Amino acid sequence: MSTIKLLGLRISVYTRIARMALEEKSVDYELEEVDIFADTGPPEEYLAHNPFGTIPCLMHGEFYLYETGAITRYIDETFPGVALQPSVSSRRARMNQIISILDAYTYRPMVWDVYVQRIVVPSGGGRPDESLVAAALPNLKNVLQQLELLQDEYEFLTGDSVSLADLHAYPMLRYFMETPEGSTMLKSYPGLEHWMQQMQARPSARATSFHTTTETENGF
Numbered sequence: 001m002s003t004i005k006l007l008g009l010r011i012s013v014y015t016r017i018a019r020m021a022l023e024e025k026s027v028d029y030e031l032e033e034v035d036i037f038a039d040t041g042p043p044e045e046y047l048a049h050n051p052f053g054t055i056p057c058l059m060h061g062e063f064y065l066y067e068t069g070a071i072t073r074y075i076d077e078t079f080p081g082v083a084l085q086p087s088v089s090s091r092r093a094r095m096n097q098i099i100s101i102l103d104a105y106t107y108r109p110m111v112w113d114v115y116v117q118r119i120v121v122p123s124g125g126g127r128p129d130e131s132l133v134a135a136a137l138p139n140l141k142n143v144l145q146q147l148e149l150l151q152d153e154y155e156f157l158t159g160d161s162v163s164l165a166d167l168h169a170y171p172m173l174r175y176f177m178e179t180p181e182g183s184t185m186l187k188s189y190p191g192l193e194h195w196m197q198q199m200q201a202r203p204s205a206r207a208t209s210f211h212t213t214t215e216t217e218n219g220f
């Protein structure tokens with residue numbers, strides 16, 4: 001049995017970020033699904049490990065760790081394999097800057113205000129709140145513009161090899177691309193569009209798809 005468990009959900013953006021880091025490092029782990037979105041709220045036993053009730057939470061033997069940025073850095077620094085943090089401090093600073101942009105200005109508008117309103121709410125028979133979508137889009141334009149500027153001429157967001165910034169960004173952009181607004185907006189940023197295609201082809205992305213095998217992630 002694996003001594004490494006990730007408590008989370010397959011459909012969760014932050015769970016996928018941590019899973020992609022585990023996959024990139026070829027770590028043998030088990031995903032244990034914890035339904036924090038149940039009507040009754042996160043299970044009591046999960047709150048004992050993460051009192052904030054967010055996912056994911058990494059379990060490595062007796063060591064429990066929540067907060068995705070801490071988890072991915074721990075994975076990179078604990079397990080052998082290719083380094084996922086640039087060795088040059090200015091590049092590493094860019095990586096941390098991008099992760100902050102994603103956490104602070106990207107996740108909520110991209111995932112909750114656009115993806116959930118456009119895809120999840122209608123699929124459950126509800127009506128999307130168009131005001132949320134409309135308010136999010138200008139901010140997301142700003143995000144994509146800054147990400148492309150920061151990427152500069154590199155293949156990946158912080159250099160010519162993949163880093164934790166790429167793993168943090170991909171799941172958010174992946175959901176965004178499933179919306180008409182997201183796939184249209186991305187076309188204005190060819191560097192990012194190319195990056196997205198590269199990321200999508202990585203084994204770590206393929207192994208962690210949000211969707212079940214009957215659905216694909218190729219259609220953006």
Ligand SMILES: N[C@@H](CCC(=O)N[C@@H](CS)C(=O)NCC(=O)O)C(=O)O
Pocket residue numbers: 012013014015036053054055056066067068069
């Ligand atoms: N700061 C947390 C955020 C994680 C997060 O927001 N995860 C989402 C699922 S993708 C969640 O747990 N949402 C439930 C909530 O916010 O109560 C981290 O970095 O791990």
